[in-house]
Amino acid sequence: xxxxxxxxxxxxHKKLPGRVVVIADRCKGCDYCIDYCPRxxxxxxxxxNTKGYHPPKVANEDACTFCGLCERICxxxxxxxxxxxxxxxxxxxxxxxxxxxxxxxxxxxxxxMQGDIACAEGALAAGCRFFGAYPITPASEIAEHxxxxxxxxxxxxxxxxxxxxxxxxxxGASWAGRKSMTATSGPGISLMNENIGLGMMMEVPAxxxxxxxxxxxxxxxxxxxxxxxxxxxxxxHGDYGSIALxxxxxxEMFDLTVMAFNYSEKYRLPVFIMSDGIVGHxxxxxxxxxxxxLKLVERKYTRKTADKYKPYEAGPDLVPEFAxxxxxxxxHTTGLTHDERGYPDMSEEAHQxxxxxLVNKIKAHADDIIILEEKDTEKADVIVISYGITSRLxxxxxxxxxxxxxxxxxxxxxxxxxxxxxxxxxxxxxxxxFVVPEMNLGQIVLxxxxxxxxxxxxxxxxxxxxxIIRTEDIVKAITEAAHGKKK
Amino acid sequence: MARKNKIxxxxxxxxxxxxxxxxxxxxxxxxxxxxxAMTAFVExxxxxxxxxxxxxxxxxxxxxxxxxxxxxxxxxHTTHGRAIPFAxxxxxxxxxxxxxxFSGDGDLFAIGGNHLxxxxxxxxxxxxxxxxxxxxxxxxxxxxxxxxxxxxxxTAPYGNCEEPFxxxxxAASAGxxxxxxxxxxxxRRLSESVSTAFKRKGFSFIEVVSPCPTVYARKxxxxxxxxxxxxxxGRSVIDHTADPTKIPLDMDGKIVCGEFVxxxxxxxxxxxxxxxxxxxxxxxxxxxxxxx
Numbered sequence: 175x176x177x178x179x180x181x182x183x184x185x186x187h188k189k190l191p192g193r194v195v196v197i198a199d200r201c202k203g204c205d206y207c208i209d210y211c212p213r214x215x216x217x218x219x220x221x222x223n224t225k226g227y228h229p230p231k232v233a234n235e236d237a238c239t240f241c242g243l244c245e246r247i248c249x250x251x252x253x254x255x256x257x258x259x260x261x262x263x264x265x266x267x268x269x270x271x272x273x274x275x276x277x278x279x280x281x282x283x284x285x286x287m288q289g290d291i292a293c294a295e296g297a298l299a300a301g302c303r304f305f306g307a308y309p310i311t312p313a314s315e316i317a318e319h320x321x322x323x324x325x326x327x328x329x330x331x332x333x334x335x336x337x338x339x340x341x342x343x344x345x346g347a348s349w350a351g352r353k354s355m356t357a358t359s360g361p362g363i364s365l366m367n368e369n370i371g372l373g374m375m376m377e378v379p380a381x382x383x384x385x386x387x388x389x390x391x392x393x394x395x396x397x398x399x400x401x402x403x404x405x406x407x408x409x410x411h412g413d414y415g416s417i418a419l420x421x422x423x424x425x426e427m428f429d430l431t432v433m434a435f436n437y438s439e440k441y442r443l444p445v446f447i448m449s450d451g452i453v454g455h456x457x458x459x460x461x462x463x464x465x466x467x468l469k470l471v472e473r474k475y476t477r478k479t480a481d482k483y484k485p486y487e488a489g490p491d492l493v494p495e496f497a498x499x500x501x502x503x504x505x506h507t508t509g510l511t512h513d514e515r516g517y518p519d520m521s522e523e524a525h526q527x528x529x530x531x532l533v534n535k536i537k538a539h540a541d542d543i544i545i546l547e548e549k550d551t552e553k554a555d556v557i558v559i560s561y562g563i564t565s566r567l568x569x570x571x572x573x574x575x576x577x578x579x580x581x582x583x584x585x586x587x588x589x590x591x592x593x594x595x596x597x598x599x600x601x602x603x604x605x606x607x608f609v610v611p612e613m614n615l616g617q618i619v620l621x622x623x624x625x626x627x628x629x630x631x632x633x634x635x636x637x638x639x640x641x642i643i644r645t646e647d648i649v650k651a652i653t654e655a656a657h658g659k660k661k
Numbered sequence: 662m663a664r665k666n667k668i669x670x671x672x673x674x675x676x677x678x679x680x681x682x683x684x685x686x687x688x689x690x691x692x693x694x695x696x697x698a699m700t701a702f703v704e705x706x707x708x709x710x711x712x713x714x715x716x717x718x719x720x721x722x723x724x725x726x727x728x729x730x731x732x733x734x735x736x737x738h739t740t741h742g743r744a745i746p747f748a749x750x751x752x753x754x755x756x757x758x759x760x761x762x763f764s765g766d767g768d769l770f771a772i773g774g775n776h777l778x779x780x781x782x783x784x785x786x787x788x789x790x791x792x793x794x795x796x797x798x799x800x801x802x803x804x805x806x807x808x809x810x811x812x813x814x815x816t817a818p819y820g821n822c823e824e825p826f827x828x829x830x831x832a833a834s835a836g837x838x839x840x841x842x843x844x845x846x847x848x849r850r851l852s853e854s855v856s857t858a859f860k861r862k863g864f865s866f867i868e869v870v871s872p873c874p875t876v877y878a879r880k881x882x883x884x885x886x887x888x889x890x891x892x893x894x895g896r897s898v899i900d901h902t903a904d905p906t907k908i909p910l911d912m913d914g915k916i917v918c919g920e921f922v923x924x925x926x927x928x929x930x931x932x933x934x935x936x937x938x939x940x941x942x943x944x945x946x947x948x949x950x951x952x953x
Binding site: 334368 | 681714715733734735737739742745746749752753758776779933941
């Protein structure tokens, strides 16, 4: 046996009785094995594992004496020696197919993740490969995360000179066939509204994330609010159908971003994600399913020949077929009122037809689009209608009111636009009152009032943002609404 | 009378394959230089051997921007001033496309000025053709950022008192890698310039000085379109060595034309890829860089 560590003795290369196995995804990058290996067999790899650590790799196998210190010292059971003649129990590890040299994204698994980053990961999982934005609190983290990951996924990240360019850029990229997204806050949306209208008129799929802050104007940059809800519906000039989704948690930042891409591809329009500073900057558990298990909707590309294709000829579903730039269709499209060929047409008939279709394509599919979360609404006297983070704020108030013996239900709007008129009208005939807490001074409450008419009372609890609605205010409103019935 | 009744087959025009003849006659006034600029552009594309299926034209708003509607390519008529970021999106999303922005001076330098200088700074691979008619034509002759000092316009009834932009100077200073200026009269040179710009990589900027007989000439007693072209012929000088920042345009001075800048430098996309390659030496970069 050769004396260990004696430099005078030349160690002859012997065929090892096995090999050193690194379970890369288990590694947490402590570097114990690398540091303590007496022969410097292991080095830190440049690539990342699924957790984002640099696992060790065998660099100098010839020097290995098969001493097994690495296996002993590894705190994470991520490295072991595999003897040729020993039969080990093989445990099925979820292994990725991608090259470890690159960031293993879209991620999968369970994470403790910020809402903004969950939103970016949702976009990546949905197939977003173009992101253009301008930094703005509290949405900047989305851009930062995209700037790291997107180029490694063969995507394009660009920080534009302003929000106006960002939205124009993502519309262009979408026409070239990429799923595109931008992320901003209220002030940015105000700048974007012009080209949001263009996106609606040209019918371009895209996703716009609004991480709302305290408004109006620059308002509370590092704080939160929900005061852009009407802007998502009526922001750009003119009539058009709009879709807006309101996530309440980091998990939903992921899930609803995927859903927003599906809606935008299916109905060909820019879709809003109306998050807010709380959800965006909150860090929670997020479970990311494997990409192949996500239900993704792709846009309807035309199969017609170039001479028969009309870019704005819509079938019974009112959504025209798509042809991307460079496909040889050589069509024209414009923000002017246009006919089916995409040519400008200044007639009243053309305008009526087009604008009606833009509104009706969302109205007609409202039942498919609208998602509601209802709890105890069937036997309720009072229903709390909330969306986004306010639904989590109202949960303790509902519990307190229930203890007081009031029959309270809750209705959460996952999709705020299109507004669930039908369901609210139905419920208004059965209940004595609706309570609508929201972090603005009365926006969605107006819609609830409109839909419920004189059927029941509607109490809005307004809060300008920057803080949270107090539980006792909600309890008080619920109690008042319940007593209203007894009179 | 016989001629009037004759049905003209729009496809029989030599440019019928690239112009939307079903939309002719176009909306531009008699004597306007835009039609000529457009012909020069189409000839330039032919000269460059462009693949029409992968050439995209993007425009903003204004008289010039209507060119997108008459050209039979993938053409996008976007919002006022936003043609360049829209085109940047298209180009970056699909590197195989050749993207041309065709718009006016008001669109590209007033409302869209910020986008232009930033695209030039980034050196995005775009060909930008800016038709400069010194005025806002479509809205009825209001002051433009190019209206010469003391010239009259609808919103400068006592003469314009603002110093105009020197378009080639701005483009060159902002970092454009190709800068040229021609008048609508220099059709052949303009075509060659379009062809050069189209074939090269990087941000190319071509200014086309064009007559506007209906508003600019009428307010400034310039006569008809033909008179203006004759005036251009007298005033223009070709000097490729001129410093683009020192050749502003005014009411009656020289119009210095030529190819002022033609330099090679890495485009935005080249720089992005070089950065990635440096950080991840083994990264697999496709030529198309598109998703599988």
